[in-house]
Amino acid sequence: MYDPDHETLVKALRQAAEQLTENRSIRDLETTVSKLVHAAVTTIPGASGGGISRTELGTVRSSHATDERIYELDQLQSDLGQGPCITAADDPPETGVVTATDLAGDDAARWPEFAPRCVRAGHRSLMSVQLSLHGERRSALNIYSHDPGVFDTSAQLTAGLFGLQAAVLLHGADHAAHLGHALESRDTIGQAKGILMERFTVDDDEAFQMLVSSSQETNIRLVDVARWLTEEAAARRAENQRRAPHDRR
Structure with missing residues (x-):
């Protein structure tokens, strides 16, 4: 049985946690997730590669793969709609793993289309850890091995620990993305209100109500109305600047 090097494991997990608390941007978080996947592959004996599969609204995409072949195998599970990562993301056991x-042995029957193609690609065993439990987005950490029978209980526990870190990181990336979109929308609406206040000599509340009314009457989202208005104002300024030299002649 694999007896994990606890010092190496704790060090890898601690490093990931430190990077999580230090990072401030979505790019940093995504880079940290990639490093975490590589750390899991390095720490678990017999692992030959790894990646993450993410499911949203029925579509699965591969990310943070350690190499192109792993990316293709993760994506293959998505295309076929079967494989350990699909099972882990959508219908996992209580352990989440x-x-x-052995995909060339008894496990071939569980995923009859995926298993032989994974074996032909040089990977006999695979371990997938569910990373998310709620909402429309589901994900799994996938660890591949060239050899059969290498992922015992201890290896599964180690993968599960890395999975917990990856889940937190991905949640942070999603939260940062949503926050970024929210801030962008707020700025766009603020710019649109400023345009209306100047153009129609109204106050802040009146400008906002004009946007709301336009959104309701056109059945267009408020932020899209605001975006159209700011783009229209920018186009008008550009046109005025283009004409200015001719008007001075």
Whole structure:
């Protein structure tokens, strides 16, 4: 049985946690997730590669793969709609870990289309750890091995610990993305209100109500109305600047 090097494991997990608290941008978080996947592959004996599969509204995409072949195998599970990562993301056991001990043996029957193609690609076993439990977005950490029977209980526990860190990081990335969109929308609406206040000599509240009324009457989202208005104002300024030299002649 694999007995994990606890010092190496704790060090890798601590480093990931420190990076999580230090990072401030979505790019940093995504980079940290990639490093975490590589750390999991390095720490778990027999692992030959890894990646993350993310499911949203029925579509699965591969990300943070350690190499192109792993990316293709993760994506293959998405295209076929079957494989350990699909099972882990959508219908996992209580442990959250799905293990394919030998895709050329008994496990081939569980995923009849994926298993032989994964074996032909040089990977006999695969372990997938569910990373998210709620909402429309589901994800799994996938660890591949060239050899069969390498992912025992201890290896699954180690993968589960890395999975917890990856889940927190991905949640942070999603939260940062939503926050960024919210701030962008707020800025766009603020710019649109400023345009209306100047153009129609109204106050802040009146400008906002003009945007709301336009949104309701056109059945267009408020932020899209605001974006159209700011783009229209920018186009008008550009046109005025273009004409200015001719008007001075």
